[in-house]
Amino acid sequence: MDLAFLQPLYEGDAPVVSVHLDTSRAAHDADKQIELRWRAARRSLSEQGAEEADLSVLDEVAGGAPELPGPQGEALFASAGRLLGAFSLAEPPAADSARVLPVPDALGVAIDRDHQLPHVVVAVDREGADVEAYPAAGQEPASRRTFNGSTLHITRVRGGAEAQASYHRRSANLWAENTGQAADDVRAAAADVGAALVLIAGDPRAVGLLREHLGARPPEGDAEVVYVEGGRTDASARESLRAAVDSAMREAMARRHQDVLERLAGELAGGRALQGIPAVKEALAEGRVETLLMAADRSADPLLFASRRDPRVLGTEPAALGEDPTAFSAPAAPLLLRSAVLGGASFTEILPPVRCTDGVAALLRY
CATH class of the missing domain: 3.30.1330.30 (Ribosomal protein L30/S12)
Known part of the structure; x- marks a missing residue:
């Protein structure tokens, strides 16, 4: 994982205040719990000699991302009265921490980011697709493309065999056109974030057509295309998609770590x-x-x-x-x-x- 995103933390020579907090919002009184955690961290930092200017800066940003449900954490860094960085963590830290050191204590952020991958989530059906591009550590998509092609002829046909055949030809053509547009959106979204994974779900026939388009011209880079359960039709399908995406992301992260650790074993031997x-x-x-x-x-x-x-x-x-x-x-x-x-x-x-x-x-x- 590239560490360049941490470089702004090392600007300046003053001591750095580093805070890692659990900001999960599963409990009904989560906001109060987070407030108490920050108060305890602030008290500890003051006892360690943190400057009031740094603590005041952190007062303004501590508290995580209220709009994000589920487990989460945050890492905050301040020095010389200036906020150096604020990071949402996909998982809460094992324990809250608050330190004043000559340099940032940023290992928790590096590990959290190391567990994540830039990715694209695609939900496709015969009318179009929802395509969302997530950077590494992005809780919200960096870009969202929603395409709904013309629904002309995508209706139930009541005529005879000739009308039915004509309908199916028009529908097949429209499906192909829509999935062609969806494939363009997927390639653009993958380029937006340098995706390592493209996760695709939805109507089986639309997924098959999208597979053909992406097979003929894959996304640029080394993005792995993975097909998962779920779709865009209703809340249940979207919930199933989110669960399948999370599972696929965990598997991909584990594989990538295993590859590096196997390389390490070989390189140590050599x-x-x-x-x-x-x-x-x-x-x-x-x-x-x-x-x-x-x-x-x-x-x-x-x-x-x-x-x-x-x-x-x-x-x-x-x-x-x-x-x-x-x-x-x-x-x-x-x-x-x-x-x-x-x-x-x-x-x-x-x-x-x-x-x-x-x-x-x-x-x-x-």
């Missing part, structure tokens, strides 16, 4: 990958890391030492940075992630049952 904090921090300093891999549990992380001058350089002792007046210390995970973001590396979570030394590994560029 000496083209590293594991453990000491080895990985050196590779990050040298700009050799293609992909940083970290497990979510960072409870055993040591402190590392870093520099404002060169964000890639990390040390286990202050002496490693010489007489650098900009040197500071912070837990390993935020510093490793900072080096990866500013060094142009990508990220993948180490999922159980895979284990690496210190819960850290790296695939190397060279």
Whole structure:
């Protein structure tokens, strides 16, 4: 997963306030619970020495996305009286957290985004299609295309055999035209978000025609086309589609992680990958890391030492940075992630049952 979206978090040299909250709205008193969580986080941040200007900025945005149902979380970052970033999380954090550190504590955001894929959801029938394009981590579509072709001749015909045959020919032509337009919409939507998945459901015949159009000219890039249950006809069909999309997304995410982790195992055996904090921090300093891999549990992380001058350089002792007046210390995970973001590396979570030394590994560029 590309980490470039995190770069704005690293602008400036002032301490950064990082907050991760559960903002799920399943309970009837969810708004009150979220308010209490933020109050507890704010109190903790104040005790850690957070500036009131940063807390005031977060007061204005804390609370998640009220319009989104179901489980969710949020991650907020502020520094020098300025909001650096606010992210909706597809899943609530395992526990609320609030930290004041010299750098952002953004691993939770990286892991949440790593579990998501840009995708297109298509519900098609004989009259047209609903095509929605979702960026990675997008709770709402970046674009929505709804096409309803001419319904002329798509009515019950009461005439004889000749009229019936004429009706079916006209209907077949119209279905083909409508699914041709739908295919154009799908290709455009996939390009909008750089889709990794295109998920298609609906009327079996319309789906078959759409399959033919997309087979003849697939969406650009490496988007995988997956056919799922559901449709656009009524609330039940749309609910079935949403459940099928969620299931297909989870399966796709698991496959992609498995591919990376299998590659890691092979590269470690061949000496083209590293594991453990000491080895990985050196590779990050040298700009050799293609992909940083970290497990979510960072409870055993040591402190590392870093520099404002060169964000890639990390040390286990202050002496490693010489007489650098900009040197500071912070837990390993935020510093490793900072080096990866500013060094142009990508990220993948180490999922159980895979284990690496210190819960850290790296695939190397060279």
